[in-house]
Amino acid sequence: MKNLGNMMKQAQQFQTRMQEMQAELEKVEMTGQAGGGTVKVVLSGKNDVRKISIDKALVDPEEVEVLEDLLLAAFNDAKQKVEAHAAAEMQKLTGGLQLPPGMKLPF
Secondary structure, eight states, X not given: OHHHHHHHHHHHHHHXXXXXXXXXXXXXXXXXXXXXXXXXXXXXXXXXXXXXXXXXXXXXXXXXXXXXXXXXXXXXXXXXXXXXXXXXXXXHHHTXXXXXXXXXXXX
């Protein structure tokens, strides 16, 4: 029974640390860029778009498709950075414990 009590205590500590990490991810911002920095997208650690910046030189009605592609590329760049940051933070939290493939806690 002692082991069960220790496991429950560890699970509660893990849950507390997980909640703290999630709160920290809310504060983190990652910037993705495309077109040599002419288009930038800022995402929170929870993948919420916080800001989009577009260089005025890109605003051409004849080039809307290029702008759309650059926005998509900048978003994907920022998202990749957020995911890498979250994975690194999770690695710290789990102490190197490998989770089963496809398992994401809790995001």
